[in-house]
Amino acid sequence: xxxxxxxxxxxxxxxxxxxxxxxxxxxxxxxxxxxxxxxxxxxxxxxxxxxxxxxxxxxxxxxxxxxxxxxxxxxxxxxxxxxxxxxxxxxxxxxxxxxxxxxxxxxxxxxxxxxxxxxxxxxxxxxxxxxxxxxxxxxxxxxxxxxxxxxxxxxxxxxxxxxxxxxxxxxxxx
Amino acid sequence: xxxxxxxxxxxxxxxxxxxxxxxxxxxxxxxxxxxxxxxxxxxxxxxxxxxxxxxxxxxxxxxxxxxxxxxxxxxxxxxxxxxxxxxxxxxxxxxxxxxxxxxxxxxxxxxxxxxxxxxxxxxxxxxxxxxxxxxxxxxxxxxxxxxxxxxxxxxxxxxxxxxxxxxxxxxxxx
DNA sequence: ATGAACATGTAAGTGGTTACATGATTGT
DNA sequence: ACAATCATGTAACCACTTACATGTTCAT
Numbered sequence: 001x002x003x004x005x006x007x008x009x010x011x012x013x014x015x016x017x018x019x020x021x022x023x024x025x026x027x028x029x030x031x032x033x034x035x036x037x038x039x040x041x042x043x044x045x046x047x048x049x050x051x052x053x054x055x056x057x058x059x060x061x062x063x064x065x066x067x068x069x070x071x072x073x074x075x076x077x078x079x080x081x082x083x084x085x086x087x088x089x090x091x092x093x094x095x096x097x098x099x100x101x102x103x104x105x106x107x108x109x110x111x112x113x114x115x116x117x118x119x120x121x122x123x124x125x126x127x128x129x130x131x132x133x134x135x136x137x138x139x140x141x142x143x144x145x146x147x148x149x150x151x152x153x154x155x156x157x158x159x160x161x162x163x164x165x166x167x168x169x170x171x172x173x174x
Numbered sequence: 175x176x177x178x179x180x181x182x183x184x185x186x187x188x189x190x191x192x193x194x195x196x197x198x199x200x201x202x203x204x205x206x207x208x209x210x211x212x213x214x215x216x217x218x219x220x221x222x223x224x225x226x227x228x229x230x231x232x233x234x235x236x237x238x239x240x241x242x243x244x245x246x247x248x249x250x251x252x253x254x255x256x257x258x259x260x261x262x263x264x265x266x267x268x269x270x271x272x273x274x275x276x277x278x279x280x281x282x283x284x285x286x287x288x289x290x291x292x293x294x295x296x297x298x299x300x301x302x303x304x305x306x307x308x309x310x311x312x313x314x315x316x317x318x319x320x321x322x323x324x325x326x327x328x329x330x331x332x333x334x335x336x337x338x339x340x341x342x343x344x345x346x347x348x
Numbered sequence: 349a350t351g352a353a354c355a356t357g358t359a360a361g362t363g364g365t366t367a368c369a370t371g372a373t374t375g376t
Numbered sequence: 377a378c379a380a381t382c383a384t385g386t387a388a389c390c391a392c393t394t395a396c397a398t399g400t401t402c403a404t
Contacts, residue, residue: 001269001272002391002392003391012276012279017356018355018356028275029272029275031266031271032266032271033268033271036393037355038357038358038359038395039391042358045357060355062401063353063354063400063402064354064355064399065400066354067356083273083279083284084280087269087270087273087292088269089269090269091265091266092205092206092267093265093266094206095175095261095263097205097206097207097321098179098183098206098207099257100318100320100321101183101203101321102257102317103315103316103318104317105183105186106257106258110258111317114261117261118261141277141278142342143275143276143277143278143343144275144277144278147271147274147277150274151271153331153335154332154335158324158328161324161328165320165324168320169316169317172316176362176363176364177364191383192383192385193382193383209364210366211385212364212386212387213364213365215384215385215386216386236382237372237374238371238372238373239372240382241383
């Protein structure tokens, strides 16, 4: 899975701009994917050059022009190739867990601070994800709904674990 | 958190080689971190050059020589700076979740295959993680134990979710 | 006039991975 | 003889991010 595969998938539902895509990454996709403009725009240029998508400049009222892209037949083929390839292993990297692993080398108060800030952050993420969920769930496909639920449940589970962990750490003497 | 921080943390417990570190990444760290030899060896060279660690060549019986590294006072300072810096946000990227998001574009059987293979893979990971846990938990610090439990519980939760999801997908007509 | 949201793009840098290359030693 | 494990290293590549650069439009 690279940015090209993701872009093709999004365009299958209808034409959109690079800016629109970034919005999607920051909402529905935020739990399991992200890409910056520095990835999105050059990728779109390359994909147009390769004939996977076509560009159309759209004049908007009250807003700057935007480049709206649509997927070509060739793009559809490339997307289907991706969807039938081997699933890549998940990549997860956590600074919090690494620090927990080395937690014995810092004061208990420092560790408590890490937990508190991480719980806050994850609770915000959970709110953000679940706020859009209700209308989303009615409109979308069963697998898309499952995908959103996976994110919310994992986040809820992580929050519960961290809260339990925080209580355990606080209960420690010294 | 980069490879340098992780290496420093590991060396605080005692000297070790690049090869040893890779073993650790593949066992205890496997849930939340990994690095290839192509990262480890060049990083060790650079850190030695920077005075964060020292190298000693150790002759072994029945095995090739190995370069064993130890952390210096300067290395300790660098590690403590890391431990007191801002926690970096987690990075998670999932090909499975991305495909679930686009699941409506492929046959139900394809989606079922994804779930089955992913459940297998995660169950193996869970076995691997929990196999080493018992002795590990007695020996290690409370935060290190919490770190290992986080990995196991998250994995167990993911497996339960995927099994439930698989049943839902199978129940779908068409 | 000033900031926020909309919109696109590039250049330099980063932090890795993959594949390759080498070689010792042990067990089968 | 051959595979497996132990052990180190490099070169080429890759997919990104960050910071910069530019400009429109709208609301205050």
